[in-house]
Amino acid sequence: MKLDGVPLNLDVTLCCGQVFRWDKKGDWWYGVAGGKALKVRQVSGELEFANADAKFVETYFGLDDDLQEISAAVGRDEHIRQALREFWGLRIIRQDPWECLISYICATYKNIPAIRHMLLSLSSKFGEKTVLDGMEFFTFPAPEKLAGATAKDLLECGLGYRAKYVLETSKRIFENDFELASLRQLPYEQAKKQICRFAGVGPKVADCVLLFSLGKTEAFPVDRWIERVILNHYVEKLPPELAQKLNQRVGLTNSDYAKLNLFGREYFGEYAGYAQEYLYHYERMKT
DNA sequence: TTCCAGGGAGTAT
DNA sequence: ATACTCCATGGA
Numbered sequence: 001m002k003l004d005g006v007p008l009n010l011d012v013t014l015c016c017g018q019v020f021r022w023d024k025k026g027d028w029w030y031g032v033a034g035g036k037a038l039k040v041r042q043v044s045g046e047l048e049f050a051n052a053d054a055k056f057v058e059t060y061f062g063l064d065d066d067l068q069e070i071s072a073a074v075g076r077d078e079h080i081r082q083a084l085r086e087f088w089g090l091r092i093i094r095q096d097p098w099e100c101l102i103s104y105i106c107a108t109y110k111n112i113p114a115i116r117h118m119l120l121s122l123s124s125k126f127g128e129k130t131v132l133d134g135m136e137f138f139t140f141p142a143p144e145k146l147a148g149a150t151a152k153d154l155l156e157c158g159l160g161y162r163a164k165y166v167l168e169t170s171k172r173i174f175e176n177d178f179e180l181a182s183l184r185q186l187p188y189e190q191a192k193k194q195i196c197r198f199a200g201v202g203p204k205v206a207d208c209v210l211l212f213s214l215g216k217t218e219a220f221p222v223d224r225w226i227e228r229v230i231l232n233h234y235v236e237k238l239p240p241e242l243a244q245k246l247n248q249r250v251g252l253t254n255s256d257y258a259k260l261n262l263f264g265r266e267y268f269g270e271y272a273g274y275a276q277e278y279l280y281h282y283e284r285m286k287t
Numbered sequence: 288t289t290c291c292a293g294g295g296a297g298t299a300t
Numbered sequence: 301a302t303a304c305t306c307c308a309t310g311g312a
Contacts, residue, residue, distance in 0.1 A: 017293065108294040114310050115293080160308030165295085202295050223293040251294080253302065280293080 001047045001054055007067045009089025010042040016281040018212050019093055020103055020116045021123065021140075030132065032123075033060055033096070037130050037137035051132055062091045065217075065274075074268045074275040079233045083282035090278060092211065097180035098173070099140040100213035105165050105200040107208075114158070121157035122146075146170035165200025172198065181214075188216050203257050211273040220264030220272040222257055229279045230260060238263060 014022040014029050022031035028039045038052040040061075049057050058064065067089070075081045095103075102122075107115045119140075126141030126149060146154075147170040154163035172178065183191040191214060195206040204223060210216035222230075227246060235243045242259055245252075252260070268275040 104293070105295095107292095109292055109307085110294095110309080111292045111311060113312090117310080155308085158309065160310095161295095161306090162308080200295065204294060208293070221293070224291085225293070251304090254295095255301080257294095 001049070001057065003045050003047055003063075006063055007089045008042065008047065008061065008063065008091060009087065010040060010047070010061075012087045012090045012281065013061065013093065016087070016090060016277060017112050017284070018277060019095060020107075020112070020119050025135075030135070030137070032130070032137050032139055035139055037132035037135075039132065060094055062094055065091060067091070070217075070271045070274050073271050074278075076267060077233075080268075080275055080279060083278040086285075087278055087281055090281065092217065092274060092277060094215065095213040096140070097183070097209065097213040098143060101169070101180060101195070101198070101201070101205075101209050102140075102146070102166055104205045104208040104212075105169060105198075106159060106162050108162065108200070108205065118158045122154075122159075125153065125157060143170050143174040147174035162200060168199035169201070180209075184214050188218055191216065192219075203254065203261065207261065211276070217271045217273045218265055218269075220261050220268070220276050222252075222260045222264065223280075225280050225283050226264075226276060227252070227260070229283045230263070234263070234267070237267065 010029060014031070019031070022029050028041045030037065030039045032038070034052065034056050036051060038049060040047065040049040040057065042048070047057065071084050075084060103115070103119055106118045110118070123138040123140055126145040127138035130137050130139060146166060149167065151163050151167060154166055159166060173180070183194055186194065188210065191210060192203070192206045195201055195209055196203065204221050207219040207221035211219035211221060230238070231246045235246065238246070239259070242256065245256060264276060265272045
């Protein structure tokens with residue numbers, strides 16, 4: 001597939017912490033999406049792929065997002081512009097909402113290597129095996145599979161206290177035949193309120209699901225790294241008492257979260273989620 | 288060994 | 301509404 005001047009940096013996009021189940025072997029990235037294993041690689045202005053159709057690849061990697069327009073919209077200061085330059089071509093991937101929801105419930109209070117380990121364990125234990133290029137891959141387990149798991153099964157995958165949240169949320173989705181994708185049709189605030197009703201889901205997890213799987217580019221997830229970014233570069237734009245609280249590195253209350261989240265959305269605008277992901281990766285790569 | 292992690296829920300004010 | 305506490309595990 002010719003990219004025809006469409007900026008894409010596959011390496012950054014797949015390793016910046018928005019998706020957890022892609023691996024690079026040689027110059028190919030291998031992953032499982034759309035229910036099967038596929039591989040993609042980028043060769044000078046061309047995106048090559050196998051075991052997937054072009055339409056899926058285009059949608060999954062968000063190639064229809066106009067990165068130039070997004071960059072112009074969010075490039076409000078020198079710091080974000082530096083992040084945009086450094087990691088130009090990073091795109092927000094359109095993940096499957098179900099996998100995304102479970103992934104970010106698991107992601108709470110964990111670092112990325114540990115999250116990858118949990119999701120790999122879950123998939124190999126409850127997913128369907130599939131083979132590509134002689135290597136084994138596993139689809140992400142369907143709601144039915146996780147809803148039927150025991151707490152012990154999930155604990156063995158390393159989920160810890162998250163096991164009961166994954167179990168409870170899986171049961172609700174499976175038993176009610178809940179269609180997460182239908183939340184796309186709701187405006188940001190309403191969709192967020194609905195997602196927050198699931199066990200183990202608060203405002204941060206909800207923002208991740210909205211941004212990474214439901215097309216809400218205005219979502220602005222605030223985690224420890226983004227707190228750090230705001231503290232180091234945007235603190236003067238906050239109310240003094242919130243700035244001081246951020247300085248003390250104490251846990252955020254829901255109202256603190258709402259204020260930081262609102263700052264991001266108002267300052268960066270309708271593509272705040274893109275700004276967030278560039279800033280997040282930039283901050284993580286600094287140390 | 289100690290600290291920290293893509294936070295959220297439960298409980299007491 | 302707000303503050304405080306606990307949570308289960310593994311990477312650095």
